[in-house]
Amino acid sequence: MARKTMIEAIRDAMDVSMGRDERVIVFGEDVGFFGGVFRCTAGLQAKYGKSRCFDAPINESGIVGAAIGMAAYGLRPCVEVQFADYVYPGYDQIVSEAARLRYRSNGDFTCPIVVRMPSGGGIFGGQTHSQSPEALFTHVSGLKVVVPSNPRDAKGLLIAAIEDPDPVIFFEPKRLYNGPFDGHHKRPVTPWSKHELGEVPDGHYTVPLGKAAIRREGSDVTVLAYGTMVYVAEAAAAETGIDAEIIDLRTLLPLDLDAIVASVSKTGRCVVVHEATQTSGFGAELATLVQENCFYHLEAPIARVAGWDTPYPHAQEWDYFPGPARVGRALVETMEA
Amino acid sequence: MTDTGMLRFHVPEPEVRPGGAPDFSNVPIPRAGSVPRPEIDVDPREIRDLAFSIIRVLNRAGEAVGPWAGLLSDEELLEGLRHMMTLRAFDARMQMAQRQGKTSFYMQHLGEEAVSCAFRKALAPGDMNFPTYRQAGLLIAGGYPMVTMMNQIYSNEADPLKGRQLPIMYSSKEHGFFSISGNLATQYIQAVGWAMASAISGDNRIAVGWIGDGSTAESDFHAALVFASTYKAPVVLNVVNNQWAISTFQGIARGGSGTFAARGLGFGIPALRVDGNDYLAVHAVAKWAIERARRNLGPTLIEHVTYRAGAHSTSDDPSAYRPKAESDAWPLGDPVIRLKNHLIRLGVWSEERHAQAEAEILDTVIAAQKQAEEHGTLHSGNKPSTRDMFEGVYEQMPPHLRRQRQQAGV
Numbered sequence: 081m082a083r084k085t086m087i088e089a090i091r092d093a094m095d096v097s098m099g100r101d102e103r104v105i106v107f108g109e110d111v112g113f114f115g116g117v118f119r120c121t122a123g124l125q126a127k128y129g130k131s132r133c134f135d136a137p138i139n140e141s142g143i144v145g146a147a148i149g150m151a152a153y154g155l156r157p158c159v160e161v162q163f164a165d166y167v168y169p170g171y172d173q174i175v176s177e178a179a180r181l182r183y184r185s186n187g188d189f190t191c192p193i194v195v196r197m198p199s200g201g202g203i204f205g206g207q208t209h210s211q212s213p214e215a216l217f218t219h220v221s222g223l224k225v226v227v228p229s230n231p232r233d234a235k236g237l238l239i240a241a242i243e244d245p246d247p248v249i250f251f252e253p254k255r256l257y258n259g260p261f262d263g264h265h266k267r268p269v270t271p272w273s274k275h276e277l278g279e280v281p282d283g284h285y286t287v288p289l290g291k292a293a294i295r296r297e298g299s300d301v302t303v304l305a306y307g308t309m310v311y312v313a314e315a316a317a318a319e320t321g322i323d324a325e326i327i328d329l330r331t332l333l334p335l336d337l338d339a340i341v342a343s344v345s346k347t348g349r350c351v352v353v354h355e356a357t358q359t360s361g362f363g364a365e366l367a368t369l370v371q372e373n374c375f376y377h378l379e380a381p382i383a384r385v386a387g388w389d390t391p392y393p394h395a396q397e398w399d400y401f402p403g404p405a406r407v408g409r410a411l412v413e414t415m416e417a
Numbered sequence: 418m419t420d421t422g423m424l425r426f427h428v429p430e431p432e433v434r435p436g437g438a439p440d441f442s443n444v445p446i447p448r449a450g451s452v453p454r455p456e457i458d459v460d461p462r463e464i465r466d467l468a469f470s471i472i473r474v475l476n477r478a479g480e481a482v483g484p485w486a487g488l489l490s491d492e493e494l495l496e497g498l499r500h501m502m503t504l505r506a507f508d509a510r511m512q513m514a515q516r517q518g519k520t521s522f523y524m525q526h527l528g529e530e531a532v533s534c535a536f537r538k539a540l541a542p543g544d545m546n547f548p549t550y551r552q553a554g555l556l557i558a559g560g561y562p563m564v565t566m567m568n569q570i571y572s573n574e575a576d577p578l579k580g581r582q583l584p585i586m587y588s589s590k591e592h593g594f595f596s597i598s599g600n601l602a603t604q605y606i607q608a609v610g611w612a613m614a615s616a617i618s619g620d621n622r623i624a625v626g627w628i629g630d631g632s633t634a635e636s637d638f639h640a641a642l643v644f645a646s647t648y649k650a651p652v653v654l655n656v657v658n659n660q661w662a663i664s665t666f667q668g669i670a671r672g673g674s675g676t677f678a679a680r681g682l683g684f685g686i687p688a689l690r691v692d693g694n695d696y697l698a699v700h701a702v703a704k705w706a707i708e709r710a711r712r713n714l715g716p717t718l719i720e721h722v723t724y725r726a727g728a729h730s731t732s733d734d735p736s737a738y739r740p741k742a743e744s745d746a747w748p749l750g751d752p753v754i755r756l757k758n759h760l761i762r763l764g765v766w767s768e769e770r771h772a773q774a775e776a777e778i779l780d781t782v783i784a785a786q787k788q789a790e791e792h793g794t795l796h797s798g799n800k801p802s803t804r805d806m807f808e809g810v811y812e813q814m815p816p817h818l819r820r821q822r823q824q825a826g827v
Contacts, residue, residue, distance in 0.1 A: 110663050117664075168600075395580025399806055
C-alpha cells in the first residue's frame with residue numbers, strides 16, 4: 081500500500097477502471113496530452129491511447145452531452161469539467177438529460193456517466209475557481225452526488241461511481257488535493273504522505289456510495305461535514321476541547337441517514353457545516369432531516385455554519401471561508417444552548 | 418453486408434510536441450499587401466475568400482504596403498508603439514509581482530500586444546468592449562490609469578472592484594470596458610445584446626466582442642453569431658487565435674474548418690483574417706469592421722492570427738505541451754519589433770530612441786507600481802474591508818445578508 085496525494089489516488093481510480101473495463105473513457109479540457117490542469121489524468125493517454133483519453137473542445141455542454149451519448153451506446157465515460165465553476169453550460173445536459181434518461185425511457189436507455197470537477201475555495205481563485213455548487217445537483221432527482229475528503233476514499237468512491245449504473249457528480253475539493261487542509265491558512269499543510277488516509281490500497285476496491293464515515297467519535301455534539309470541512313471541524317473540536325462526533329458524509333446522495341440518526345440520537349446536539357453558501361444549501365436538507373428524525377433527542381437547536389451568501393470574493397477569501405474559529409463558535413454555542 | 422470497414426476514432430494532434438522542432442510550414446502566410454480591401458458595403462458573399470487569407474500590411478522589410486496601408490500618421494504609429502511597449506513592461510512587472518507574492522494570479526499578453534492596442538484606436542468614445550482576460554491593451558491605449566489597473570491586480574484598499582474579483586478581471590464602463598467575468602465565451606453574446614440595444618435605441622454606438630480560439634467551441638459563441646446575423650447587430654466579433662488554449666492546440670476547437678473566421682460564413686457574417694502581430698493591419702481591419710457596424714451594415718467577424726508567446730497564466734507551464742522554441746519560430750514575428758522596424762524605416766525612430774523609450778516606459782511603470790503598493794498588495798498593507806464583501810450583492814442589502822454581516826462581526 082502506497083501513500084498517495086488525492087490527485088494520484090483519483091488518477092489511480094481511473095487507471096484501475098480503464099485497465100479493467102475498456103468501456104471506460106476519459107475526456108475533458110486539457111485532459112489528454114497534458115493530463116489535466118490539476119494533473120489528475122496525467123499518463124492515461126500515453127497508457128490507454130487517444131481513443132480512451134483525449135482533449136475536448138472548451139464546451140461543457142458538449143462534454144456532458146457527448147458523455148451521455150457514449151453512455152447510451154454502452155460506454156462508461158468519466159469526464160472532467162475543469163472547475164466546478166465552469167459546469168453551468170453543461171447543467172442543462174446534466175439536469176434535463178442525464179438525470180432523467182432512465183426514468184423517461186423506463187430503463188430503455190441509461191446514463192452511467194461520472195462528471196468529475198474540482199470544487200471549493202482556499203486557493204485565491206476568486207468567484208470563478210472557488211464555488212461549491214453541490215446543492216444545485218442534490219436538488220435534481222436522478223443524480224448521485226459524491227464529495228470525498230481524502231485519497232483513500234477518493235479512489236474507492238470514484239471506482240464505485242464509474243461502476244455505478246446512474247449518473248454521478250463527483251466533486252473534488254481542490255484544497256485537499258495535496259493535504260488535509262483544516263482552514264488554518266497561515267500554517268503549513270500536512271501532506272497526505274504524513275496522514276493515514278493518504279494510504280491508498282493498490283488495485284481495485286470500492287467505497288460504497290451512500291455510506292458515511294465517522295472521522296472522530298465523540299459524545300457531546302454531532303458535526304455533519306464533507307470535503308474540506310471535515311478537517312476544519314476536526315480542528316475546531318481540538319481547539320474548543322468539545323468532544324464532537326464528526327461524520328464525513330462522503331456521499332450526499334444517496335445519504336447515510338442511519339449514521340446521522342444514530343449519532344445525533346446519541347449526542348443530542350448537531351452542527352451542520354459546509355463551505356457552500358448557506359441559503360438553500362445542502363445544510364438545510366441535513367438540518368431538516370435531523371429535525372424530522374431526531375427531534376425528541378435534541379437538546380439544542382441545530383446550528384449551521386456555511387459560506388456567506390455572497391459570491392466567493394478574492395481578497396476576502398479568509399473572511400469568507402468558514403474556518404475553525406466560526407465552526408468552534410458554533411460548537412460552543414450549541415453546547416451552551 | 419458492408420465493405421466500409423471498421424470505424425476509427427479521430428483526435429486532431431498538433432504538428433509538434435515538446436522535444437520536436439517547431440514547424441509552422443502548415444500555416445500559409447500570404448504576402449503583405451496582397452489581400453484586397455473591399456468596399457465597406459460589400460455583399461458578404463463576395464468576400465468569402467477573406468476568411469481564408471491573412472490581411473497583412475507590414476512586409477519583411479518593414480514597409481507598409483497594399484490597400485490596407487496608409488491610415489495612420491507617424492505620430493499615431495509612434496503612439497501605438499508606445500502603447501504596446503507599455504503593455505509589455507506592465508506585464509513584465511506584474512508577472513514579477515505575482516512571483517513575489519504580491520498577488521495571486523496574472524495573465525500576460527506577450528506577443529499579442531498589437532491586437533488590443535491597435536483595435537482600441539479604431540473605436541470611438543462610447544463604444545463598448547466585452548473583453549476576455551488578454552485585452553488589457555484596450556485600457557492602456559484608452560488612457561485608463563495604470564495605477565488603477567495595479568490596484569485591481571493587488572486587490573488593495575484602492576481597488577475599484579473592492580477586492581472581489583480575480584486579478585486582471587477589470588471593469589470600467591467609462592473606458593468602454595465591460596466587467597470581465599472569467600467564464601469563457603459567456604460575454605460574446607452579451608456584446609451582441611448591447612449592440613442590439615444600441616440599434617433599438619437609435620444610438621450610434623457599437624459593441625465589440627472578444628473571444629479566444631479555444632472558447633469559440635462554447636455554445637455561447639454560436640449563440641452570438643446567430644443573434645448578430647439575425648438582427649444585423651452593430652457589433653464587431655473578434656476571435657483572437659493565439660494557437661493555444663492552455664495545453665490544447667487550436668485544432669481541437671477548430672475541427673475540420675479551415676479557419677476560425679470561416680465560422681462566420683455559415684451565418685452570412687463577413688469574416689476577415691488579419692495578421693494579429695501587425696499593428697497597422699489590425700487597426701485597418703478594425704476600422705473597416707467598425708465603420709460597417711456604425712453604418713448599419715451589420716456584424717463582422719475578425720480572426721486575429723497571433724501566437725501566445727508566454728504561458729496561459731502564472732499557473733501554467735507551456736514547456737509540458739509545446740516545443741520551447743516554438744514562439745521564436747512563429748512566422749508572423751513580434752508585434753513590437755515589427756512596428757519598431759517600420760518606424761525606423763520611415764526615418765522617425767531609431768534603435769537608440771527605442772532603447773531610451775524602453776527605459777522611460779519602465780520608469781513610468783515602476784512609478785505607478787510604487788504608487789499602487791502604497792495602497793497595499795494582496796497579502797500586505799491596506800485591504801478592502803470585510804464589510805465590502807457583503808456589499809453590492811444587491812442594490813439594497815436583504816435582511817438575511819445583514820444578519821450574516823452582523824454574525825461576521827463587521
